[in-house]
Amino acid sequence: MTTLVDVAKKANVSKMTVSRVINHPDKVTDELKRLVYDAMHELDYHPNMIAKALVNKSTMIIKLCILEDIDTTEPYYMNLMLGIAKTLDLHQYSLQLVTRRNFDIGNCDGYIITGMRQQDVEWIKKLTKPVIMFGENRYGLDYVDTNNKMGTYLLSQLALKKGYDRLIYIGIDSKESFEYSREAGYIQQVQEKRMVPELYRFDNHSHLGEEFIEKNWDNFTKNTAFICASDRLAIGIERGIARRGGKIPEEYGVTGFDGVFLNQVASPKITTVKQSIIEMGSTCGENLLDKIENNDTQGSILFEPKICLGGTLRE
Amino acid sequence: MTTLVDVAKKANVSKMTVSRVINHPDKVTDELKRLVYDAMHELDYHPNMIAKALVNKSTMIIKLCILEDIDTTEPYYMNLMLGIAKTLDLHQYSLQLVTRRNFDIGNCDGYIITGMRQQDVEWIKKLTKPVIMFGENRYGLDYVDTNNKMGTYLLSQLALKKGYDRLIYIGIDSKESFEYSREAGYIQQVQEKRMVPELYRFDNHSHLGEEFIEKNWDNFTKNTAFICASDRLAIGIERGIARRGGKIPEEYGVTGFDGVFLNQVASPKITTVKQSIIEMGSTCGENLLDKIENNDTQGSILFEPKICLGGTLRE
DNA sequence: TTAGTTGATGCTATCGGTAACATTTTACTC
């Protein structure tokens, strides 16, 4: 493998000059720069990241910590990893996939953490390396997420625009930040129209949505739209309505959130918020590397929700 | 961060002795060893892998190269990565997820490659670092895979034992090694029983299996079992039979291969070969690290197939 | 007793870079 010294010899300069050409090119004359570039090119020189890491006391490793149990049937985490990996590869960083148990094994330059619960805040705040969360939180930890509030706000708005005159929110029965935000988006839209919010919450299983509809069918006047906090719940609602003979989208509207795999199974397809997890993961990586390399305190990043029209709202 | 020198000072020895305690403990007296261990423990010493990597001219990085288009809705690759990551973390290695395009960016100590086609053999054979393939091949490249042949052999055997008297093989129309092996397993079992093999091949989509059954229904005498090369195809066959009013498992048997997510959707569940991709990935990692660290030429590893009983064979 | 052998431990250079300081060159002023 060619090293700095090889290049230096070829270009008849000291290795420091070569190093400067790479890291502080403005401090080297154009003439020498060209000499060095030529030599580098000729020898097919690639800097040794390990040596660099040693002097910088860095590791070129990012740990991705998934705190939830991983449901491998959901493409969510796979997409996240693909996105992160894309960015890291580009910058020659590599990835360690860790869980809470093996979190402390080995060093790294920064962390991406996802699936955080309240009890995790404490130890996460104690970390001494840059951290970015994937998924919103309200503990002051920087994060990357879809703008959840805006998502349900827009879906509610769309439902109203399509002429549904009653909006019911079907939420996830959990105390996580994203759920509060989704509720908030719905509530804001409804209140702006001087309507009364109606919220129900269930564990995130489609059959719970289905049962809810079946049991309470008589309460649901025609021309109602259900704004659901997840595609799972939306699919359940959809099935429930179908069972009771309700017509979607003519009589009832349904919206979801997420763009999970299950949506492919639904019929008609749910109108939902599509999240590009890959892109978000990629941004998440960029953000973290920025923090690491430029000591930048970026703050959080919200992705604007993209509404993905299915067949569960009119027109 | 504590270093060798810190430990050496604490233990009143030279840093070389500390290094020896770690790497060649047999060359140090027990007394010094204990002194050093105590000091290491007291200072919470962890070797700096980067420095180690620099002298060893290693990188502590393994590249995982997925050559297929990744279908993120399949948990396959997620499981693979989880398995690999588990092993690598344990050995302080980290992972780079690369595609053919960014394959050459940056250095590494070894490769895990999956989704290989024939055209890839050439460049893979030229790699100078240890390689292990995930998925069988017939080009002499070491691999980790389920014993595909044994899988269909056993499923066929089971179907016969359950009393089905005609076995039809539904294969995947591709020239990949695993498919040949699965066919071979079926053929061997059938020939041992002096029966005549009947093989059909389709692209790996359930609807193709379904259509095949519908169109050729009259050919399929009762008491036939379909040995399918994938759960996807098996689900299609199952649906086709159901549509035509055939009874599973009483009149017809079906077996699959893989244990993919879709099986959860099938009813009744397919009798299939369950592959623990996580475990296989983990072994794959161990194998590669062995090759790297011990210069070991391990050869391939076959996992014995585990038959997972569903409701598509009698009893 | 003394030379030779063996085993335990220490010393030094090295891996491939970078920062800090040292030195040389350049440019500009009077």
Add this chain to the structure above:
DNA sequence: GAGTAAAATGTTACCGATAGCATCAACTAA
């Protein structure tokens, strides 16, 4: 053209580990 500041380039030490040789003590054999 000497004096000086600024810019360009070189020298040295160091990051944290390991290999190889040097040293030294203990033990064996003549």
